[in-house]
Amino acid sequence: MKLILDLDTGIDDAFALAYALASPEVELIAVTCTYGNVAVDDAVRNTRALLDLFGRPDVPVYAGPSPAGWEVAEVSAFIHGAHGLGEVSLPAPAGGSAGDAVDFLVAAVREHEDLVIVPTGPSTSIAAALEDEYFASHARLVMMGGALTVPGNVRPWAEANVWQDPEATDRVFRQAADVTMIGLDVTLRTLLTHSEVARWRAVGTRAGEVLAELAEYYIRAYETTAPHLGGCGLHDPLAVAVALDPSLVTCLSLPMQVDLAEETRGRTIGDLSRVAPQVKVAVGVDAEKFLGAFMERLTRLAANT
Template identity: 60%
Template sequence: MAKKVILDLDTGIDDALALAYTLGSPELELIGVTATYGNVLVETGARNDLALLELFGRADVPVFIGEPHALAKDSFEVLEISAFIHGNNGIGEAVVPDAQAAPQEQGAVDFLIESVKKYGDELVIIPTGAMTNIATAIKKDPTFAENAHIVFMGGALTVPGNVSPWAEANINQDPEGADIMVRNSNDITMIGLDVTLQTLLTYEETKQWRALGTPAGTFLADATDYYIKAYDTTAPHLGGCGLHDPLAVGVAVDPSLVTTLPINLKVDTEGATRGRTIGDETRLNDPVKNAKVAVAVDVERFLAEFMERIGRVARGL
C-alpha cells in the first residue's frame, strides 16, 4: 500500500523537482500540498503548486495556503538571493499557465492537523521551506507533535550554512518555528546540507528531459538549467545544483538512502548563531532521541532513482 504524504513547499525550483519526484514514485500517495513562504511569497508558491500539478497531470491533488510569514515577524519579503537562485516567479522564469483549479478554502495548518488525526502512522509530512506551518500546527494541537512523522529539508549539522556560516536557508526563514518543531516533534528526520550538497544534477541530466519534447520535460529542463546556472555563480566548486528538496522525498520513500545520527536537536534563536541547527546540550543524556539527522547519502543510488522517477513525470506517464 502506498504511503500517504503531504508536501509543505515554498515552490521554488527544487520544490518543483520534489513534487515531480513524489508524483513519479509509486510508493507514495500525495494527498495534498500545503504552501509556505521562502523562495517565494506563499500565494506565489500556491500558484506554482496548482500550475505544476496540472502540468504534471495531477490537478486532482488539493493545495492549501499556509502561514504568510515567520512567527516572530509581521510580514515577509523574498530575499534577493532567493530571487536570483529561483527567479522572480520561483520556477526559473519558466512559463507555466495558471491552473484551472483554485486553492482550498481550508487553511494549510488545519489540513495538516486533520490529516495526522485521520491517517496517523500511514502519513509522512515533508516540509521543504520555512517550518512555520508545522510549528503553528504544533502550537494549535499538541497531539500533532506526538503523532506526526516528519522528514524535512533544512539545517546543517556538520557543514556550514548557506545563508550565514551557521544557518541554512529554510531554518533561517523562521528559527523560532524550526526550534518548536525540532524540540517538540516525536519523530523527525533532518535532511540538511550535510547530504543534499552531495547530490548534484548537471546539464547532462536536464538534456535528457529536454530531448523528450514534452511540456513537462521542457519545463523541468528550463527551470533546472536556470537553477544550475545560479549555482555556477554562487557555488562554482560544486559543478551542479544540489537536489535539496527531492532528497527529502527520496528518504520518505526509502530511508536506507541515508545514514542517520540519532540526536535531540535545537535551533539557536538569538545572537550571531541565530538559525543554527545543533544538538540540544540539555537533552544530551536523554536516552530518547526524537530526531535523526542524515550525515551520509548513497549518491549513486539516489541519483538513479531520481532520474527514473522524474523521467516518468517528464514523459507524461
Template identity: 50%
Template sequence: MTKLILDLDTGIDDTLALLYALASPEAQVIGITGTFGNVTMEQGVANDLALLALFGRPDIPVFAGIDHPSWASSFAVMPESGRFHGRNGTGNVEIPERSATTGCSRGVQTRTAVDFIVDSVHADETDELVIVPTGASTSIAAALAAAPDIADRARIVMMGGALTQPGNVTPFAEANIMQDPEASAELFASGTRITMIGLDVTTQVKLTREQAETYRETGTATGAFLSEMLAYYIDVTEEAHPTGVPGCNLHDPLAVAAALDPSLIDTFSCDIMVETEGAGRGRTIGDPARVTCPSGRTQVALAVDAERFVERFMERTLAFVRRCP
C-alpha cells in the same frame, strides 16, 4: 503506500520534489500546503496549482499556509532566494498551461494548511503519513501548537538545517531554518518524530547539465520547461560556487526520497535545538539540555547513497515526463 503531505515554498527544487513524489509508485500525495521562503506563499501556491495541472494531477488539493514568519508581521523574499529561484520561483521560466487535464482543479482550498495538517494526522490510523516540509517551519509549528496531541503521532522528514556543514545564507544558518528560526526551534522542541535532511547530505546529490537536457529530449512541453528551469538553476549555482562540483543540488527531492525509502540515508540520533539570537541565529545544533536524556526522536542524515538516489530520480522523473504533454 506512503501518504505524503508536501509543505512547499515552491521554487525550483520544490518543483522537482513534487515531480519525484508524483513519479514514485509507492507515494500518495494527499495534499500540498503552501509556505513562504523561495517565494511568497501566494506565489508558491499559484505555482503548485499550475504544476499539478501540468503534471496531470489537478485533483490533489492545495492549502494556503501562514504567509509570514512567526517573529514578523510580513514577509519579503531574501535576495539570495530570488537569485537562485528567479522572480516567479521557477527560474523565470513560465509553467506551460495544459489545455486538457484529467480530474478537476479545485483551486486553493478554503480550509487552512494548519487545519488540514492537524486533521490528516488525526485521521492517520496506520502510521502511513509523512509530512515533508521543504520551506519555513511556520505552518508545521503552528499545527503542533494548535493540537499538541499530534506530536506523538506525526512523522516529519524535513529539508532544512545543517549539523556538520556551514550554512548557506550565513556561516551558521541554512535558508529554510533561517526563514523562521523561532518556528523551527518550536518544531524540534515538540518531541515529534523528525528526520532532518540538511546540507550535510543534500550538497552531496547533484544533477548535471547533461542530465537536465535529457528532459528536453522527451519532446514534451513539460520536458522543455524542466530543462530550461534547470539550466537557470545550474547557471546560478555554478556562478555562486565556481570551485564546486558542476551541476545543481537536489535538496528538496532528497527529502521526499528519504521519506519513501529511508535506506537511502544514514542517520545520527541527536536532539536538535535552533539558536534564535545573535550571530548564530538559525543554527541547528545538538541541544545541551538533552544530552544526558536523549529522546531518540530526532534523526539527522549524515550520509547518503547519492549515486542510487540520483539514478532513481532520473529514471522515475523521465518516465513520468514522457507521459506528460
C-alpha cells in the same frame, strides 16, 4: 504510504513535487504551501500550475501562514527567479487555495496512520500544527533544512529554511516526536548537472522541456553562488526520496536545538541539556542510488505526461 508536501514552491520544490508524483508507492494526498523561495500566494500558484502540467489537478493545495511584512530575499529571487520557477511560463491555474494549511495538517494526521509530511521550507506551518498534542505525538516529519557538520548557505552557520523562522524549527526539534532532518550535510552531495538535464529535453514533451528549463536556470544560478560544486543541489527532492526510502541516508540520533541568539541565530546543533526527543540527522547519503531513482522517475513522468 500517504504523503503531504509542505512547499515554498521554487525550483527544487518543483522537482520534489515531480518526484512524489512519479513514485507509484505513495499517494500524494495534498500539498500545503509556505513562504521562503516565494510568497505563499506564489507558492500556491506555482504548485497548482505544476500539478496541471503533470496531469494531477485533483491534488488539493492549501495555503499556510506568512509573517507580517515578510519579503522574498534577494538571493532567493536570484536562485529561483522572481516568481519561483526561473524563466518558465506556465498557464495560470484555474483555482486557488483549498483552505488553511495548518488546520488541514492537523486533521490529516488524525485521519491517516500511514502518513508522512515532508516540509521543504520554513517550519512555520508545522510549528503551528504542533499546538495540537496529537499532531506533536503522531506526525512523522522528514524535513529539508539545517546543517550540522557543514557550513550554512545564507550565513556561515545557518541554512535558508531554518534561518527564516528559527523559532519554528527549534519548536519542531523540541516537540515533534518523529523528525528526520535532511540538511546541507547530505543535499549538497546530490548534484544535478547539464548532462542529466539533456535527457529531459530528449523526451520531447512539454513536461520534459519545463523540467529541463527549470534545471538549467537552477544550475546557472549555482554557477554564480557556488561554482565549486559543479551542479545544483537537489535539496527538496532528496527529502521526498528519504521519506519513501529511509535507507538512502545514514543518520545520527540527537536531541537538537536551533540557536536563537543573534550571533549564531539559525544554527542547528545538538542540545546537551536534554535527551529527548531525538532527531534523526542525516550525515551520509547514497548519492548514486538517489540520483539514479531521481532521473528514472522524473524522466518517466516527463515522457508519460
